[in-house]
Amino acid sequence: MLDVRNISKSFGGLKAVDNVSMKIEEGSLVSLIGPNGAGKTTFFALITGFHRPDNGTVQFCGQEITGLKPSDIAQAGMVRTFQIVQPFAGQTVRENIAVGAHLRHASRRDALDRAREVAEKVGLGDRLDQDAASLTVAGRKRLEVARALATDPKLVLFDEVLAGINPSEIRDVIPVIRAVRDSGVTILLIEHVMQAVMSLSEYTFVLNQGRMIAEGVPRDVASNQTVIEAYLGPGMAARLKSQQTEAAS
Incomplete structure (x- = not known):
């Protein structure tokens, strides 16, 4: 479904994403992890059209989408959420979700109907008429998910x-x-909550300093020494390994 080949992006002298490749199969649930500043969100921006790669290609469902506008990529069927959720001011939860639904539904009534359906799926069905700005952090996260799903x-x-x-x-x-x-939508998620990574994802990619340093099933990635060093630093990783060896002996 998604085939990213050797994409890179620099900002001034900083190589934010460095020759990264990734393939995702249809129907899978895949995670992308790495320490803060690893380049994960920039990678998302590159494949969804918010930044243009310096080099490399992105194919989605067999179509070349490198350099297309975010709206064109969304129309093709790939959308993203954002770390900082910003509801549209002065609008209800229903109206916020309908903004996403308008990608497929020109009629306002149809968009609002679709918003209601999606709200029920993400646990916002009882808050459709609430001012979106008054939602809790958890509620806003659900809203962000709903707006993305409303684009089908x-x-x-x-x-x-x-x-x-x-x-x-x-x-x-x-x-x-x-x-x-389970509804048929393929998922790629950036996540720091390892409970979720281990529970949800079937396959995990690891970025550090803009480069892909590991990939595999979550359990194997979590015990990968290179990954541990990326998160904890070489010194702490070595001490942890030594403590584990002593405990096992």
């Missing part, structure tokens, strides 16, 4: 939809994400 995507990129919410709320949102995939 084939592939959705979730950028830290669990960030800033408490463990109880995380447990509530994980089934929502799983249900999205």
